[in-house]
Amino acid sequence: MTAFIEISKQSKSNMAPIAFAAFLGLLIIYVAGHSQSDILHNAAHDVRHATGFPCH
Amino acid sequence: MFSRILVSGLFAGVLGGFIAGVLQWLFVQPVLLHSELYETGILKHFGALTNSAQPDLDRIQPIRDILSILFSMIIYIGYAILLISAMTIHKLKSNTIISFHQGIIWGISGYIIVHFAPAISLPPEVPGVAAADLQSRQIWWFITTFFSAAGIWLIAFNSKKLPLVIGCILILAPHIFGAPEPSSFAGPAPTEIGALFASRALGIGLISWAVLGGLSAIFLHKETMRATN
Structure with missing residues (x-):
């Protein structure tokens, strides 16, 4: 039982950095793939079309 | 944990994104350039007009091509970080190692999530279609x-x-x-180009994601071994 509680405590404390990393990944995809800033849109234009992101 | 995901995501994303960028340049970009001739009105479709299906294309545009490969790498870094985050959750829960071949299956699942599933109702759009x-x-x-x-x-x-x-x-x-x-169809690009673009984008996406999944598993394993040694 103690061992089980230890493991579940450990995996809970591990979840925060994973969630933060996933958020960062999502942010990269949003900025590079979806942001409508003119410079970003023009630079990433061809990739956005090829990856199937809604582009313009 | 955080840096492990980030570092392995960076390596897998740079490598996978570079491969994806080159494949896109080889197979997707010519269709996109062809479509832009219609989008910009250089070529016109519809009615009695007929055009060559193989027009001269400005295939090599260094700045544009380099930017495309660079952004492909950035987007694939984002993909890889998300994929490796999911792999890490699974590893914590099951306490198993994800092999290279299992990584490919993870990659194909990622492809279904971000590329194939949205494309079922919102197909990859070539420039010059109504949306x-x-x-x-x-x-x-x-x-x-x-x-x-x-x-x-x-x-x-x-x-x-x-x-x-x-x-x-x-x-x-x-x-x-x-x-x-769209409320109406007014896109100037021929349907043949639109169809080829969608299938090329989806096909190259599948290959790239399979590669990304395999690479993610390898780099995650390497980083885990390095951190625990």
């Missing part, structure tokens, strides 16, 4: 991606019936609701 309002398509794209991710996770890691049914419903729901559609 609905951009913001509503982006919102629909993100919702579909989240629903598909949750659905695939439920199906992949459950053997009970209820989670499987809920998983299927989550994957289908955005398509039953429907993607934003």
Whole structure:
């Protein structure tokens, strides 16, 4: 039982950095793939079309 | 943990994104350039007009091509970080190592989530086709991606019936609701170009994601070994 509680405590404390990393990944995809800033849109234009992101 | 995901995501994303960028340049870019001739009005379609299906294309445009490969790498870094985050959650829960071949399956699942599932109702658009309002398509794209991710996770890691049914419903729901559609068709690009573009984009996406999944598993394993030694 103690061992089980230890493991579940450990995996809970591990979840925060994973969630933060996933958020960062999502942010990269949003900025590079979806942001409508003119410079970003023009630079990433061809990739956005090829990856199937809604582009313009 | 955080740096392990970030470092392995960076390596897998740079390598996978470079391969994806080169494949896109080889197979997707010519179709896109061809379509832009119609988008900009250099070539015109419809009616009695006929055009060569193999026009001269400005194939090599150094700045544009380098930027495309660079952004392909950035986007694939984002993909890789998300994929490795999911792999890490699974590793923590099951305490198993994800092999290179299992990584490929993870990659194909990622492809279904961010590329194939949204494309079922919102196909990859070639420049010069009619489309609905951009913001509503982006919102629909993100919702579909989240629903598909949750659905695939439920199906992949459950053997009970209820989670499987809920998983299927989550994957289908955005398509039953429907993607934003244009009110009228006014796109100047020929249908042949649009169809080839969509199938090329989806095909290259599948190959690139399979590579990304395998690489993610390798780099995650390497980083884990390095951190624990």
